[in-house]
Each structure stands twice: as C-alpha cells, then as structure tokens.
Amino acid sequence: QVQLVESGGGVVQPGRSLRLSCAASGFTFSDYGMYWVRQAPGKGLEYVSLIWYDGSNKYYPDSVKGRFTISRDNSKNTLYLQMNNLRTEDTAVYFCASDPLRRPAAGTYFQHWGQGTLVTVSS
Amino acid sequence: DIQMTQSPSSLSASVGDRVTITCRASQTINSYLNWYQQKPGKAPKVLIYAASSLQSGVPSRFSGSGSGADFTLTISGLQPEDFATYHCQQTYITPWTFGQGTKVEIK
Numbered sequence: 530q531v532q533l534v535e536s537g538g539g540v541v542q543p544g545r546s547l548r549l550s551c552a553a554s555g556f557t558f559s560d561y562g563m564y565w566v567r568q569a570p571g572k573g574l575e576y577v578s579l580i581w582y583d584g585s586n587k588y589y590p591d592s593v594k595g596r597f598t599i600s601r602d603n604s605k606n607t608l609y610l611q612m613n614n615l616r617t618e619d620t621a622v623y624f625c626a627s628d629p630l631r632r633p634a635a636g637t638y639f640q641h642w643g644q645g646t647l648v649t650v651s652s
Numbered sequence: 653d654i655q656m657t658q659s660p661s662s663l664s665a666s667v668g669d670r671v672t673i674t675c676r677a678s679q680t681i682n683s684y685l686n687w688y689q690q691k692p693g694k695a696p697k698v699l700i701y702a703a704s705s706l707q708s709g710v711p712s713r714f715s716g717s718g719s720g721a722d723f724t725l726t727i728s729g730l731q732p733e734d735f736a737t738y739h740c741q742q743t744y745i746t747p748w749t750f751g752q753g754t755k756v757e758i759k
Contacts, residue, residue, distance in 0.1 A: 573753050576747055624696075
C-alpha cells in the first residue's frame with residue numbers, strides 16, 4: 530500500500546537550516562505531484578509547498594517563499610524540503626502528501642499523507 | 653488569501669448522533685472544497701473531495717454538500733471511531749488554505 534515516511538526533523542536554532550525527506554513506496558512516485566504541509570502545535574494545517582511530478586513547477590506561499598525549497602529525486606522515490614533561515618514560527622509537524630494527478634490544479638485534494646516529522650525552532 | 657472558517661470549533665456528541673460541521677469561504681470557491689479527518693498524533697485522511705465526492709473506502713455515513721462559499725460535512729450516525737478533528741480545505745486559488753478545524757468529542 531502507499532507509504533510516505535518523513536524524516537529529518539529535530540531541534541534547530543533560529544536562523545539555521547534543516548532538510549526534511551519523505552520516502553515514498555507502494556506507488557509510482559514519479560507520476561504524482563507532491564506537497565509539504567505543516568501543523569503548528571495545537572493549530573490548523575498550512576500548505577507550504579507543491580512540486581509537479583517532474584519537478585518542473587513549484588509553488589510556495591508567501592510565509593515560506595525565499596526560505597524553503599521543495600525538490601524531488603524520482604530515481605530515489607524521495608521528496609525533500611530544504612528549510613533555511615528558520616524562524617520560531619516555523620515550529621510544526623511537517624507532513625508530506627501526494628496529489629492524485631501529475632500536475633495539481635484547482636479542484637484537487639491531498640490524497641495520501643505521511644505521519645509527519647516534528648521541527649522545533651528554538652534558541 | 654482565501655480564509656476558511658469552520659463552525660463550531662468543537663462539539664460534543666454521542667454515538668449514533670447526526671453531526672453537522674460547516675465551512676465558509678471568504679469568497680466563492682466553486683465546489684473546490686475538501687474535508688479531512690485527523691486523529692490525535694496521526695496524519696489527516698481525505699474524506700470528501702469536490703464538496704460532495706466520497707473518497708474510496710470512506711464509510712457512506714459521511715457526506716458533503718454545498719457550493720459557492722458555504723459547505724457542510726454531515727456524519728449520519730456517529731461511530732466511536734469518528735471522534736476526531738475535521739478540517740476543510742479550498743483548492744480554488746493558491747495558496748490552498750485550510751479551516752482551523754472542528755474537534756468532535758464524546759459527550
């Protein structure tokens with residue numbers, strides 16, 4: 530069955546960097562768009578990045594634009610999130626999720642989710 | 653950004669109850685509205701997409717309705733495994749935004 534397993538979380542000081550990974554299995558990873566979504570403690574969900582199936586298109590909301598970079602290695606069935614210049618407000622559980630399509634568009638939804646990895650930004 | 657407002661923020665209900673959760677968008681979003689269920693410490697799971705389409709494998713007691721800016725998730729006959737937090741999400745205009753969540757607790 531579909532499995533998404535995140536890793537790379539931990540405690541980091543403000544201004545530092547961290548790279549998250551999401552290992553995919555049970556489906557043809559290279560055929561689907563992928564996302565990172567985060568959830569601050571006790572808060573709602575926030576979508577932080579999107580990448581098309583082939584990496585040709587990416588999207589970031591203003592809250593992380595210029596600091597976060599999403600990428601994927603289809604040969605390794607792995608999704609990444611490079612997070613630079615981290616802020617205390619980036620503290621959250623980070624989930625990866627898959628789209629049902631190669632090129633996510635209006636009307637889509639987040640089909641499969643990983644269990645998440647906790648990132649704590651604190652001095 | 654489109655703001656999604658869910659009501660109530662929490663509710664208490666008994667097994668067998670009919671439960672209704674509403675989600676209002678700050679502007680029209682056509683029918684591009686999804687509902688997710690999340691249990692403590694777990695990942696969200698999609699229940700309903702495109703306002704009223706039931707995701708494969710989801711029990712038929714879950715249903716969604718609405719269009720434009722007002723939407724509803726209904727659970728007909730609450731089961732013990734349904735106690736969770738429910739999130740709505742619009743995918744009409746990026747950034748695709750979520751509501752703040754509705755926690756369904758046991759009465």
